[in-house]
Amino acid sequence: MTTKTSLQCRLLRGAWLALCLSGTLLLVHHPMLLSGLARVQTDPGDTRLNNYFLEHSYLWLKQVKYHESFWDPPFYYPHRNAAAYSDLLVGLAPLYWPWRMAGVAPDTAFQLWMLAVTAGNLLAFFFFLRVCFQVVFLPASLAAVFFASANSLVAQICHQQLLSEVYVIGALAAVFLMFKPKPAGENGFLEQKQWLPAGMFFGCLTLQFYSGFYYGFFVLLLVVAATLGALVSRKGRARFFRVCRTNVLPFALCGALSVSAMVPWLMHYLAAAREVGPRSFGTVWLMSPRIQSWFYNGPENWLYGWSTSIDCFRKLPMETEHRLGIGAVTPLVCLVGLWLRRRTWGIRSMIILSLLVVVTVTWWKLPGVWWEIGIPPLWKFLYETVPGANAIRSIIRAGILLIIPAAIGFAFLLEHLFSQERRGFRYIGVAVAVFCLIEQFSLTGSYDKQTIRDNVARIAQMIKPDCKMFVYTRTGTGAPTPCVMNLDAMWAGLAAEKPAVNGWGGNGPPQWFLDKALDHVSVAEEIDCAVHAWAERYGLNTRDIQWINEGSSESPASE
Numbered sequence: 042m043t044t045k046t047s048l049q050c051r052l053l054r055g056a057w058l059a060l061c062l063s064g065t066l067l068l069v070h071h072p073m074l075l076s077g078l079a080r081v082q083t084d085p086g087d088t089r090l091n092n093y094f095l096e097h098s099y100l101w102l103k104q105v106k107y108h109e110s111f112w113d114p115p116f117y118y119p120h121r122n123a124a125a126y127s128d129l130l131v132g133l134a135p136l137y138w139p140w141r142m143a144g145v146a147p148d149t150a151f152q153l154w155m156l157a158v159t160a161g162n163l164l165a166f167f168f169f170l171r172v173c174f175q176v177v178f179l180p181a182s183l184a185a186v187f188f189a190s191a192n193s194l195v196a197q198i199c200h201q202q203l204l205s206e207v208y209v210i211g212a213l214a215a216v217f218l219m220f221k222p223k224p225a226g227e228n229g230f231l232e233q234k235q236w237l238p239a240g241m242f243f244g245c246l247t248l249q250f251y252s253g254f255y256y257g258f259f260v261l262l263l264v265v266a267a268t269l270g271a272l273v274s275r276k277g278r279a280r281f282f283r284v285c286r287t288n289v290l291p292f293a294l295c296g297a298l299s300v301s302a303m304v305p306w307l308m309h310y311l312a313a314a315r316e317v318g319p320r321s322f323g324t325v326w327l328m329s330p331r332i333q334s335w336f337y338n339g340p341e342n343w344l345y346g347w348s349t350s351i352d353c354f355r356k357l358p359m360e361t362e363h364r365l366g367i368g369a370v371t372p373l374v375c376l377v378g379l380w381l382r383r384r385t386w387g388i389r390s391m392i393i394l395s396l397l398v399v400v401t402v403t404w405w406k407l408p409g410v411w412w413e414i415g416i417p418p419l420w421k422f423l424y425e426t427v428p429g430a431n432a433i434r435s436i437i438r439a440g441i442l443l444i445i446p447a448a449i450g451f452a453f454l455l456e457h458l459f460s461q462e463r464r465g466f467r468y469i470g471v472a473v474a475v476f477c478l479i480e481q482f483s484l485t486g487s488y489d490k491q492t493i494r495d496n497v498a499r500i501a502q503m504i505k506p507d508c509k510m511f512v513y514t515r516t517g518t519g520a521p522t523p524c525v526m527n528l529d530a531m532w533a534g535l536a537a538e539k540p541a542v543n544g545w546g547g548n549g550p551p552q553w554f555l556d557k558a559l560d561h562v563s564v565a566e567e568i569d570c571a572v573h574a575w576a577e578r579y580g581l582n583t584r585d586i587q588w589i590n591e592g593s594s595e596s597p598a599s600e
Contacts, residue, residue: 054178058167061182062160068190068478069159069198072487078152080487083199086524089493090545091130091201092151093531098134099141100535107540112309115540116531117550118510119579125313126546128202129306132252133158147535148490155198158205163189165210166448173217174385176452180459183474184452187371191444192481196339196364199486203441208249209256213445215242216264217387220284235284239291243299250306258429259439263394270390310432317548319431322424327358328435329404329418330365335440339364341483365440367447368480374473378450381457388449395446402436434547451477500533500589508587512542514568516559516592523556542575542586552578565590 072080081088093114100108107115111131117123136157140150167185170176176184197203218238250257271277285292333353338345339360345368348354357363367375382388401419423430458470504511513530515521521529523545530543542555549556554571568588576583 057179058182061186062163065163065186065189066156066159068186068482069195070156072485073152073155076487078149079489079491081148081152081490081493082155083486083488085488085493086522086528087199088151088201089528089532090127090524092147093528093535094124094127094130095134095137095151095154096141096147096535097124098129098131099138102138106538115534116527117544117553118540118542119581120544120550122309122312123544123546123550125309126317126548126550128253128255128547129251130202130253132208132248132250133205136161148494155201155204158201158207159189161205161207162194162210165207166445169210169214170449170452173214173221174449174452176456177459180452180455180470183455183478184448187451187474187478187481188444188448190478190481191448192338192342192367192483193365193441194444195481195483195485196341196361197438197441199361202253203255203438205252206256206442206445208245208252209260209442209445211245212242212249212260212264215239215245216267219288220280221386234291235288236291236295239288239295243295247299247302250303254310255433255435255438256442258433259442262423262427263398263442266397267390267394270393313548314432316551320434322421324434325420325424325436326404328362328437329420330363330402330437330440331357331404332406333357334363334365334437335399335403336366337363338366338368339483341485342366342480343482343484344368344480346484362435362437365437365443367444368477370473371451371477371480372447374454374477375447375450378452378454378457379446380450382450382453391446391449395443398439398443402439497529497532497536500529501536503589504533504537504539505587508539509585510540510542510581511587511589512555512568512572513589514555514559514564514591516564516568516590520559520592523558526559527555542572559592 067074070082072082093116097108097114098111101111110121112124113121114124133154137150137154140153141147145153163185166188167181170181170184171178194204194206215238219235219242246257246260249260268281271281334357337354337357337360338348340346340349345366349360354360379388379392383392401423404418418436420430420436424433425431455470455474458466458473461467500513511530511534513526513533515526515529520526527543527545530541531545534541534543544550544553544555552574554568554575559568568590572586572588573583575581576586
């Protein structure tokens with residue numbers, strides 16, 4: 042009877058977790074799912090760039106022509122090391138490759154990849170709560186739904202390199218497993234060699250850098266800050282050195298393997314950094330969170346989209362980067378939950394690190410002075426002193442990682458309410474969970490993928506079979522943005538199996554000439570000169586470059 046009851050309980054839990062997963066996918070990806078995958082989130086710009094890198098990794102895996110070198114995808118052709126201008130996503134590519142191997146089209150495979158990434162976020166956080174904090178099943182599952190569908194994460198869904206936090210969760214779980222004390226009377230966990238947590242930490246950190254630079258860099262900084270904080274406390278210092286002495290061999294071996302794996306990444310990114318130079322702090326200033334950024338939910342949020350008309354939000358520069366809000370009630374719920382467990386091992390450290398992030402990256406306003414000329418963030422010191430910090434353009438993205446402690450606090454409060462003997466508290470817990478999840482719902486944008494397919498196919502048909510490379514422009518009134526135009530060309534190059542002089546990414550090579558709008562009709566001569574200069578720089582014959590121009594100006598090189 043007991044076995045049968047246990048089996049029923051497991052089946053019910055499995056069914057509930059499947060329901061949570063389905064609901065989360067609908068919350069986050071409703072534009073795609075409700076259209077039957079006819080529409081793609083969110084826009085034909087950065088979305089297609091991330092799709093391109095995943096497709097390039099698949100073609101590199103198959104060693105298709107022009108994709109033999111992972112670091113030299115066939116755009117900005119023949120410039121080398123073009124992959125190092127953007128996030129690689131290769132650490133998450135195993136979720137994309139199987140769909141392509143099954144014959145699914147690239148854009149559809151990318152949609153399925155996004156669904157898999159969101160599912161991974163939910164499952165990773167659920168097991169993180171269960172293993173590291175022993176949160177009971179129902180609060181853990183609801184907190185995982187909140188984590189995977191949080192407004193600040195979904196608001197950046199157009200930057201799919203920021204969508205997955207699986208490796209961040211894995212690294213954090215490894216730290217908890219390494220340093221978590223064992224209950225009294227049992228063999229000290231700190232005295233055991235911990236090969237699995239060590240390998241998990243270094244492996245997740247490495248894979249995160251190969252997936253996206255931002256989260257990897259922020260996690261590394263937080264690890265350094267946590268280490269320094271542990272060394273300040275006598276008790277923390279004793280625990281830290283105790284773990285390190287016991288695990289010298291696992292740490293040394295796993296660390297060495299991680300560094301070895303990171304060497305190619307580091308060499309290529311340093312080479313790209315030398316080419317383009319550091320970002321100016323003026324650019325970083327635009328993407329530094331203001332105080333109101335932490336409460337800004339964005340125009341797409343279902344409940345709070347109206348708040349964008351409020352003056353303090355309306356004046357945010359590059360407002361799409363400032364959507365760090367998670368509602369009005371949810372932050373209070375998360376803070377109360379963390380406060381309830383403030384004496385729990387590791388929670389105090391997490392609270393301190395979260396406050397440190399807020400204080401470090403926020404551009405503070407002086408009383409009586411406009412926020413634009415407030416106190417610069419402490420990040421400016423890191424920008425000038427820490428290697429790699431000047432490669433971070435949008436430091437506001439560090440705030441997305443605060444979803445992790447927020448969701449942990451969310452789980453703690455729900456567990457506290459559900460554990461009360463009075464049934465009324467459980468009803469309150471359900472109501473709190475439902476309302477907080479409603480606060481996260483956003484009506485994100487999407488585009489019709491068949492329209493994009495047709496446009497790319499039309500351009501590909503104009504590429505001559507005997508050309509060695511091509512450049513595509515669309516000029517005159519109604520010309521698309523440089524981002525869309527260049528991505529059209531990059532995808533047309535994949536369709537025609539020809540390298541493109543066009544390109545797009547987080548950066549571009551020196552003397553790049555297609556990064557401006559071509560909406561004036563007298564641009565043909567300018568482009569012709571730029572193409573000849575590009576050919577001369579790389580020792581090319583201009584006859585080898587087919588110039589395809591659409592618009593009201595003529596294209597001398599394509600005649």
